[in-house]
Amino acid sequence: MSNETAAITRHRAFSVARVFAITTNTLTELTRLKVFYVLLIFALLLIGSSIFMARLTFQQEFQILKDVSLGAMSIFTSLLAIVATARLIPQDLEDRTVYTILAKPVPRFEYIVGKLTGVLLLLAISTLVMSAMFLAVLYIREQAVLHETLRQMSAAPREQIDDALRAVRSSALNIDIFPGIVIIYLKACLLAALTLFVSTFATTNIFTIVVMVFIYFIGHLQATAREYWLQEHSTGWITHSFLALVALIFPDLQTFNLVDDIVVGAAIPLGLFAKTAVLGIFYTTIYTLLATFVFYGKEL
Amino acid sequence: MMRFAYHAAALRRSVLVLAMVLAFGVMKLPGERALFVQHRQLHFRGVEFNLDLREQLGQLGFIAALSGFRSIVADVLFIQAHVAWERTEWSRVLLLFRQVTTLQPRAILFWDMAAWHMAWNASVAAMNDRTQPRLALRVKAQREYFALGKDFLERGIKNNPEKPQLYETLARLYKEKYKDHASASEFFAKAAALPGAPGYEKRFAAYELSYCEGREREAYQRLRQLYDAGENERLPTLITRLKFLEQKLNIAQDQRIPDEGR
Numbered sequence: 001m002s003n004e005t006a007a008i009t010r011h012r013a014f015s016v017a018r019v020f021a022i023t024t025n026t027l028t029e030l031t032r033l034k035v036f037y038v039l040l041i042f043a044l045l046l047i048g049s050s051i052f053m054a055r056l057t058f059q060q061e062f063q064i065l066k067d068v069s070l071g072a073m074s075i076f077t078s079l080l081a082i083v084a085t086a087r088l089i090p091q092d093l094e095d096r097t098v099y100t101i102l103a104k105p106v107p108r109f110e111y112i113v114g115k116l117t118g119v120l121l122l123l124a125i126s127t128l129v130m131s132a133m134f135l136a137v138l139y140i141r142e143q144a145v146l147h148e149t150l151r152q153m154s155a156a157p158r159e160q161i162d163d164a165l166r167a168v169r170s171s172a173l174n175i176d177i178f179p180g181i182v183i184i185y186l187k188a189c190l191l192a193a194l195t196l197f198v199s200t201f202a203t204t205n206i207f208t209i210v211v212m213v214f215i216y217f218i219g220h221l222q223a224t225a226r227e228y229w230l231q232e233h234s235t236g237w238i239t240h241s242f243l244a245l246v247a248l249i250f251p252d253l254q255t256f257n258l259v260d261d262i263v264v265g266a267a268i269p270l271g272l273f274a275k276t277a278v279l280g281i282f283y284t285t286i287y288t289l290l291a292t293f294v295f296y297g298k299e300l
Numbered sequence: 301m302m303r304f305a306y307h308a309a310a311l312r313r314s315v316l317v318l319a320m321v322l323a324f325g326v327m328k329l330p331g332e333r334a335l336f337v338q339h340r341q342l343h344f345r346g347v348e349f350n351l352d353l354r355e356q357l358g359q360l361g362f363i364a365a366l367s368g369f370r371s372i373v374a375d376v377l378f379i380q381a382h383v384a385w386e387r388t389e390w391s392r393v394l395l396l397f398r399q400v401t402t403l404q405p406r407a408i409l410f411w412d413m414a415a416w417h418m419a420w421n422a423s424v425a426a427m428n429d430r431t432q433p434r435l436a437l438r439v440k441a442q443r444e445y446f447a448l449g450k451d452f453l454e455r456g457i458k459n460n461p462e463k464p465q466l467y468e469t470l471a472r473l474y475k476e477k478y479k480d481h482a483s484a485s486e487f488f489a490k491a492a493a494l495p496g497a498p499g500y501e502k503r504f505a506a507y508e509l510s511y512c513e514g515r516e517r518e519a520y521q522r523l524r525q526l527y528d529a530g531e532n533e534r535l536p537t538l539i540t541r542l543k544f545l546e547q548k549l550n551i552a553q554d555q556r557i558p559d560e561g562r
Contacts, residue, residue, distance in 0.1 A: 248325025
């Protein structure tokens, strides 16, 4: 057997090592981007400044702190997902890196998966950094309020002090915040996969970003359109078809906004969390497959 | 010819992609609907994005709320309401709290604050309004603010039927503002029946009932039940009300509770 034949037989249809190489390169490339740091610093500043935002009663203060911090995490991870992914393929085409990669025996599927995994890792790092900042701010404020409560109630009976401290603790950190953060991350993953799909047929990254901004808004209204369509109101066929298209084409982004209810103390059942997570993973997988399909047909 | 073939292939591929997107849309629909129904059952997504909300929020607020930031918009409006309260601009407080509670109907705190501002603060301000010399009109304004507070609480309860806090606030409103002890007792009892309610709700329901003409026997039985439940329930107000009812109902001496210190 010649060396050439041996090399061909050794070549696998799918290689984790190749995907890993593309992923690490993409991640390195993205972490060198200024926009990543600008977005992250803005998010951290917003989360950090929420400590000074509203000094009302402790319940109000904690609610506003959580709202602002989780809102900042949601908007910045979504923005980062769109901005970072939109430039991946156009940039590689412009730099001609994609030709170098695909000239080697690297299937296009691996290229797409590697690129997307790089973005997802970047999003995971950003989410972790923002979560750490948010939890630190919440902990600092909780401790300050606990000390203040203890000082104010020093003369009160032990039972009353315990009740007050319990009330402060339950208003500050609740365990449902963590599934909420995971869902924020999954929403960003979905947006990244969808952006990658759009960027496979877009010509510039500006076009991709603009389209994604529209999709972002429509996605938050998709549930309203879907329910209106499925309830079969007596509208004309044009409206009916339009609503059906909106419901079928766009993802329901409102499903991923659990934090709005978590901050007001709603408990998220495990079943609901699992279903939302599965839906998020399902969307991400499908959009990745669609991106791969379009990318295979692209003339390079 | 080559060019035509290339365009035809591209068109075929685009149609195929669109068909795949639509097929995926059909596949995802049951999952999305199931989650939507579960959200509704859990009272999530209590906000209807319609023209009323658009008019209330203004264009920017509406867009922000549409993009999944309704809780932040609600917080900003809440802080504005707080500032309006400090300036005693009651109409603005009312308007802002209507927007806040529309955006975040699951936040007990917002309903509670809205009701407190209307029924306790604005109503007192209306009664002390020096620009209005006629007492009848001041009383009328005061009653209107009570009603606004009550309306906030009733709508808050409708949106959060499983939480005891708003039932308690409504009971306090009936007790302190309307002097309606029967309704106060009813709402304290409703709060007491819900999970997570403080232990005093049951006592308060019985206290309020003890002030209701014609319901003394029922109140006595409830208070006695609490008294018999143990030392923790034998608080000064409970003993005072129980003794008052024993006197009023002519309870036999051997069935009465012992005097304190005996």
